[in-house]
Amino acid sequence: EAGVAQSPRYKIIEKRQSVAFWCNPISGHATLYWYQQILGQGPKLLIQFQNNGVVDDSQLPKDRFSAERLKGVDSTLKIQPAKLEDSAVYLCATSSVPDTQYFGPGTRLTVL
Amino acid sequence: SQQGEEDPQALSIQEGENATMNCSYKTSINNLQWYRQNSGRGLVHLILIRSNEREKHSGRLRVTLDTSKKSSSLLITASRAADTASYFCATKMMDSSYKLIFGSGTRLLVRP
Numbered sequence: 001e002a003g004v005a006q007s008p009r010y011k012i013i014e015k016r017q018s019v020a021f022w023c024n025p026i027s028g029h030a031t032l033y034w035y036q037q038i039l040g041q042g043p044k045l046l047i048q049f050q051n052n053g054v055v056d057d058s059q060l061p062k063d064r065f066s067a068e069r070l071k072g073v074d075s076t077l078k079i080q081p082a083k084l085e086d087s088a089v090y091l092c093a094t095s096s097v098p099d100t101q102y103f104g105p106g107t108r109l110t111v112l
Numbered sequence: 113s114q115q116g117e118e119d120p121q122a123l124s125i126q127e128g129e130n131a132t133m134n135c136s137y138k139t140s141i142n143n144l145q146w147y148r149q150n151s152g153r154g155l156v157h158l159i160l161i162r163s164n165e166r167e168k169h170s171g172r173l174r175v176t177l178d179t180s181k182k183s184s185s186l187l188i189t190a191s192r193a194a195d196t197a198s199y200f201c202a203t204k205m206m207d208s209s210y211k212l213i214f215g216s217g218t219r220l221l222v223r224p
Binding site: 004027031033038041042043044045049055056091095098099100101102103104105106 | 116143145153155156157160163185200202204210211212213214215216217
């Protein structure tokens with residue numbers, strides 16, 4: 001069974017630029033999550049999708065972050081414009097049942 | 113704010129020794145999970161313990177849960193160099209959401 005795929009693996013941008021991350025879930029997994037993990041901390045949930053609907057985006061900075069999951073499969077997370085404090089690893093995870101989430105390798109973002 | 117707090121923040125042991133890490137949380141939970149994260153990679157689910165369970169085993173892993181103290185511990189027996197990683201506890205709330213809240217993690221170094 002293929003795992004969660006994410007791209008790119010690394011991205012370096014300057015502040016005020018925009019960036020987008022892509023996630024392809026495990027086939028059949030209806031629930032998809034985007035997490036932000038700042039160095040030295042645990043992952044923090046940004047947004048959760050159930051199929052193509054948003055379940056929880058309470059911690060998503062909506063003035064600069066946006067996410068979509070068209071057709072309930074792939075998802076993109078966008079930051080526009082980026083700030084220095086957005087430097088982090090962005091993790092995508094998916095699940096088919098409530099209890100176990102499967103994580104992708106993450107995208108390491110550096111904002112200069 | 114994060115629900116879980118791990119202790120210690122960092123742990124260094126010799127190969128073959130046991131490693132114990134602890135997690136405390138604040139509110140009532142449905143279950144508690146432990147994840148491992150190798151450097152630069154995504155998280156891997158290790159074990160789940162439900163709120164009505166007190167102890168669970170999986171291979172060299174032993175997890176305990178004390179709901180009266182709102183704490184859990186993860187024991188890795190006969191550690192190996194390959195166990196070097198960060199370990200995170202994650203709690204699932206009593207509501208129907210799939211949402212997990214992660215702690216700040218324990219960085220484990222197993223010296224050969």
